[in-house]
Amino acid sequence: MQCRVAAALAVCVLGTQASVMKYELYPYDSVAEVAATVVAGKARFTVLADGLLRMEYSESGAFEDRPTLAVVNRKTPVPQFTQSNVGGTVTITTARAKLTYTAGSGDFKTASVFKVEPVGSSTFTTWTYGQTSATDKGNLRGTFRTLDGQQNGTLDCSTTKMEHCEWGLVSKNGWALVDDTDVPCMDGDDWWTDDSGKMLKNADTEDLYLLAYSHDYMTALRDYTQIGGHIPIFPRNNHGVWFTRWYDFANKDVRDIVGEYERHGMPLDVMVLDMNWHKKDDWSGYSWDPNLYQVPQDTMDYFHQKGLLVAANLHDATGIGKWEDRYLEACTALGLNPSNPGGPKGIPFTLVNKSYVNVLEDVIVQPIEEDGMDFWWIDWQQGESAGGTGQDPRLKMNPTIWTDKMRVTDPKRRCVQNGKCTNKRGVVHARWGGLGNHRYQHGFSGDVAGLTWFNLAYQAYFTATAVNVGWGYWSHDIVGPGDDHEMFVRWIQLGSVSGIMRSHDRGGSAGGCKQWPTATTDCWNVRPYNVPRAYEEMNREALTLRAGLVPYIYTHTKKAFESGVGLIRPMYYHYPSEAMAYPVSMDKDLGQEPTTRQYMFGEDILAAPVTSSAGCTSTRMPLEEPCGVTPQKVWLPPGSWVEWHSGRSYTGPQLMDKKFANWEIPLYVRAGAIITTIPISTGNSIGRAADPYNVLEFSVFPGATSGKAAVYEDDGGTYDYLQGKSGWVNAAYTRSGTQMLFSTNTTGTFPGQPSSRAAVLKIVNSMPPTSVKVGGQAYAFSRWGGVGTWSYDGESMTVRVEGRPAPVTTTVVFQVDFAGGSTPDLSGFKGKMRRGHFAKRNLDETRVTPGSTDVDPNGSPMLRVGSMADTFSYTAGKDIARFQSLVGSFNALFANATAEA
Numbered sequence: 001m002q003c004r005v006a007a008a009l010a011v012c013v014l015g016t017q018a019s020v021m022k023y024e025l026y027p028y029d030s031v032a033e034v035a036a037t038v039v040a041g042k043a044r045f046t047v048l049a050d051g052l053l054r055m056e057y058s059e060s061g062a063f064e065d066r067p068t069l070a071v072v073n074r075k076t077p078v079p080q081f082t083q084s085n086v087g088g089t090v091t092i093t094t095a096r097a098k099l100t101y102t103a104g105s106g107d108f109k110t111a112s113v114f115k116v117e118p119v120g121s122s123t124f125t126t127w128t129y130g131q132t133s134a135t136d137k138g139n140l141r142g143t144f145r146t147l148d149g150q151q152n153g154t155l156d157c158s159t160t161k162m163e164h165c166e167w168g169l170v171s172k173n174g175w176a177l178v179d180d181t182d183v184p185c186m187d188g189d190d191w192w193t194d195d196s197g198k199m200l201k202n203a204d205t206e207d208l209y210l211l212a213y214s215h216d217y218m219t220a221l222r223d224y225t226q227i228g229g230h231i232p233i234f235p236r237n238n239h240g241v242w243f244t245r246w247y248d249f250a251n252k253d254v255r256d257i258v259g260e261y262e263r264h265g266m267p268l269d270v271m272v273l274d275m276n277w278h279k280k281d282d283w284s285g286y287s288w289d290p291n292l293y294q295v296p297q298d299t300m301d302y303f304h305q306k307g308l309l310v311a312a313n314l315h316d317a318t319g320i321g322k323w324e325d326r327y328l329e330a331c332t333a334l335g336l337n338p339s340n341p342g343g344p345k346g347i348p349f350t351l352v353n354k355s356y357v358n359v360l361e362d363v364i365v366q367p368i369e370e371d372g373m374d375f376w377w378i379d380w381q382q383g384e385s386a387g388g389t390g391q392d393p394r395l396k397m398n399p400t401i402w403t404d405k406m407r408v409t410d411p412k413r414r415c416v417q418n419g420k421c422t423n424k425r426g427v428v429h430a431r432w433g434g435l436g437n438h439r440y441q442h443g444f445s446g447d448v449a450g451l452t453w454f455n456l457a458y459q460a461y462f463t464a465t466a467v468n469v470g471w472g473y474w475s476h477d478i479v480g481p482g483d484d485h486e487m488f489v490r491w492i493q494l495g496s497v498s499g500i501m502r503s504h505d506r507g508g509s510a511g512g513c514k515q516w517p518t519a520t521t522d523c524w525n526v527r528p529y530n531v532p533r534a535y536e537e538m539n540r541e542a543l544t545l546r547a548g549l550v551p552y553i554y555t556h557t558k559k560a561f562e563s564g565v566g567l568i569r570p571m572y573y574h575y576p577s578e579a580m581a582y583p584v585s586m587d588k589d590l591g592q593e594p595t596t597r598q599y600m601f602g603e604d605i606l607a608a609p610v611t612s613s614a615g616c617t618s619t620r621m622p623l624e625e626p627c628g629v630t631p632q633k634v635w636l637p638p639g640s641w642v643e644w645h646s647g648r649s650y651t652g653p654q655l656m657d658k659k660f661a662n663w664e665i666p667l668y669v670r671a672g673a674i675i676t677t678i679p680i681s682t683g684n685s686i687g688r689a690a691d692p693y694n695v696l697e698f699s700v701f702p703g704a705t706s707g708k709a710a711v712y713e714d715d716g717g718t719y720d721y722l723q724g725k726s727g728w729v730n731a732a733y734t735r736s737g738t739q740m741l742f743s744t745n746t747t748g749t750f751p752g753q754p755s756s757r758a759a760v761l762k763i764v765n766s767m768p769p770t771s772v773k774v775g776g777q778a779y780a781f782s783r784w785g786g787v788g789t790w791s792y793d794g795e796s797m798t799v800r801v802e803g804r805p806a807p808v809t810t811t812v813v814f815q816v817d818f819a820g821g822s823t824p825d826l827s828g829f830k831g832k833m834r835r836g837h838f839a840k841r842n843l844d845e846t847r848v849t850p851g852s853t854d855v856d857p858n859g860s861p862m863l864r865v866g867s868m869a870d871t872f873s874y875t876a877g878k879d880i881a882r883f884q885s886l887v888g889s890f891n892a893l894f895a896n897a898t899a900e901a
Contacts, residue, residue, distance in 0.1 A: 023409040028073035049223040050094040051213040066185040070435040097212040124174030124214040138172035143466035148446035152458035154587040164434040168468030170217040178209040183396040197352035199391040215576035225564035229439040234427040236716035237309040240269030240689030242502035250292040264529040265682030267547035269689040273312040284318035287325040300372025307687020309374040317381035319349035352388030378430035401433025404440035438470030447506040448477040457591030457611035464599035475500030482523040485535040496546040497607040548677040558712040569600040594635040604673040608666040629659040640671035646831025672704020697760040708732040725750035745811040756805040763799040765826040768876035773815040781877030794872030836865030861896035
């Protein structure tokens with residue numbers, strides 16, 4: 001303990017000599033600036049930001065300055081505020097809030113006045129001591145540990161009683177309260193117990209944090225992550241496509257899985273080995289099964305040369321078993337008798353013995369990592385109070401958050417303690433352990449309870465709401481019933497626009513249902529290519545969408561690192577004044593209606609995944625072709641939007657009654673936005689998330705005369721980004737009269753950055769140009785495209801200009817000129833051609849397509865719509881007059897085709 005003078009009063013504070021974190025992303029300092037603190041007797045108030053106040057009461061007068069699990073950094077820039085103490089009443093006023101406190105005879109409960117009021121015009125309602133987030137009806141909720149065995153329940157922590165349930169840091173009433181009382185603190189070695197294994201308890205009698213941000217939800221998250229620690233940028237691979245399955249895969253089996261993805265042209269970026277990878281003596285295991293992986297390094301080398309990252313499942317509950325390859329080494333390091341190590345199966349699991357944890361990580365686990373294992377999937381068998389944890393009444397001291405912490409921080413800890421420095425980013429795939437777990441990304445929501453449309457729908461709501469506590473990267477089991485390919489497609493589509501896209505089967509794909517697919521059973525399917533052709537195409541399309549969007553997705557993880565808000569955003573973050581942006585109910589029909597189903601997928605895309613069946617009544621099983629469309633309501637917020645799959649433009653706000661075909665993923669792009677992707681092709685789909693951005697595609701959506709975007713890039717796997725070794729690819733355009741000017745350039749450098757890059761400009765819903773120049777050089781039309789040419793994609797009515805590779809140090813300018821006069825409206829052409837072609841293909845299966853076997857007196861409109869895309873592609877550069885004529889008559893042609901169908 002040491003004392004210091006603050007506000008003219010002698011104040012004792014705890015732990016200031018051990019305030020700097022050693023192994024976290026940054027050396028966070030848990031001691032606030034003296035200028036930010038105001039002391040009144042046994043109360044201390046700290047102004048951490050203009051809307052973030054810490055309020056402590058300490059009966060002993062010794063205030064807590066050590067870091068806790070939820071708060072690690074209190075040394076924030078001191079905001080402007082005023083303070084006064086008149087007649088025993090303390091007043092603190094910031095730009096957002098005014099705190100008034102008059103002490104009573106004892107703790108905060110006895111205060112005669114203790115409130116925080118809004119400053120100026122605000123939707124923040126006054127907070128009075130005694131109010132908590134649990135009593136606030138406007139709290140927008142957070143998340144809890146796992147969906148294991150859950151039945152889509154409310155996120156009301158008072159009702160669910162779920163482990164580590166946290167209230168949201170945002171509320172419709174404009175304030176949220178975090179109670180950090182009685183939680184574990186950490187010492188100078190980032191450890192949470194004393195030498196005897198007793199929890200380092202917060203010394204304050206009461207320790208509260210008030211976030212008073214009105215409806216400025218994103219700033220609330222930003223300021224919380226300033227004190228709670230940054231969300232890390234996890235490896236770029238992990239933003240792509242994952243595969244895992246509980247199955248006794250051997251070395252050749254997992255290579256075959258990669259081969260199947262490759263053969264079917266489906267993206268894959270992360271391979272996860274379920275618990276079968278290790279010895280079978282127990283559910284816990286840390287040693288390769290030598291019967292399956294005789295030379296583990298060989299299998300790891302195969303994955304890595306394919307550009308994949310590899311993870312494996314761990315259950316820590318049993319501890320270090322006697323069967324482990326390095327069991328004797330562990331006993332020696334811990335000074336234990338191998339014959340009597342303290343547990344019936346070996347060295348017991350504990351998280352309150354630092355020596356055990358370090359031996360587990362450095363003697364047992366690290367050699368597997370040196371074989372090539374990139375990160376760990378921490379599964380759950382140890383309960384929430386095992387290993388000596390659970391010493392606090394709210395289970396803030398639990399094995400979930402601590403195993404997450406230790407494995408994410410292992411690289412830095414080993415570097416500091418042992419000199420084994422890899423610079424490799426720490427990442428973990430695990431459940432949520434409570435506030436502060438956002439520092440240890442990313443989330444595993446547990447085994448899906450069952451394959452139902454209700455469970456699918458709930459995942460959309462659960463994912464978006466978790467952002468309210470900084471946990472924006474939930475990963476759910478993406479799997480489908482063997483006899484319901486439609487549900488499997490919809491689940492993959494949801495995964496493609498989620499924080500993490502991970503296919504996983506917990507065991508339902510083998511065993512008693514092994515006769516599938518020759519028999520209709522309840523067997524599950526986790527392989528996206530193991531479905532009839534039409535569904536395979538849909539799965540490939542959804543996975544390719546995900547893989548192509550990696551630059552957009554990864555950029556938003558950089559934004560999460562900087563701001564606390566990343567890829568997934570509840571609608572009310574962007575539209576706080578719109579009633580439809582908020583859940584109609586937070587306790588029922590979750591994910592089954594627009595206000596709890598849809599969310600923003602980054603800043604420029606609205607996602608409204610389909611979460612119910614089309615209700616197809618066909619008895620053909622398995623269906624070779626899908627049938628029917630799914631009715632679903634979609635709410636569009638204010639502004640102009642372009643529907644991704646159809647190309648149709650809309651204006652909000654409006655609540656739309658839509659019908660979606662099986663392949664259609666309801667995504668709506670802000671008008672005028674630039675969406676950046678990488679090209680994914682059938683012969684080049686494996687490990688693409690690991691590749692540097694040698695080619696970037698910039699899709700300019702209609703509806704604005706100017707726009708800009710920035711794409712973040714770094715090496716994708718090391719901590720170099722913390723030293724500023726990274727870059728931004730900037731893109732901007734203007735439209736003026738009949739001309740579009742588009743430019744791109746790169747700022748910043750890092751090891752491994754491409755020296756040159758090719759830019760591809762895609763102008764969505766556009767008429768063909770009359771001329772194209774890039775860097776002052778004229779580009780000619782090519783029907784089939786190619787570097788240094790422009791082409792036209794008739795399927796999407798998109799101009800495509802393929803720039804030549806240019807040094808990243810230069811600015812590349814695209815000049816695209818169009819004919820004058822009125823411009824036809826191409827809104828919706830893309831979707832109409834896709835549906836027309838699909839209808840033709842379905843009717844062709846039974847040879848009943850009008851005009852397919854005889855002359856159609858109506859002029860075969862369905863056949864013409866179904867084949868129109870190629871005609872548009874050709875005439876765009878070869879016969880512009882015919883192109884214009886076809887455009888002018890297309891909507892009438894489609895109407896005739898619809899009537900004929």
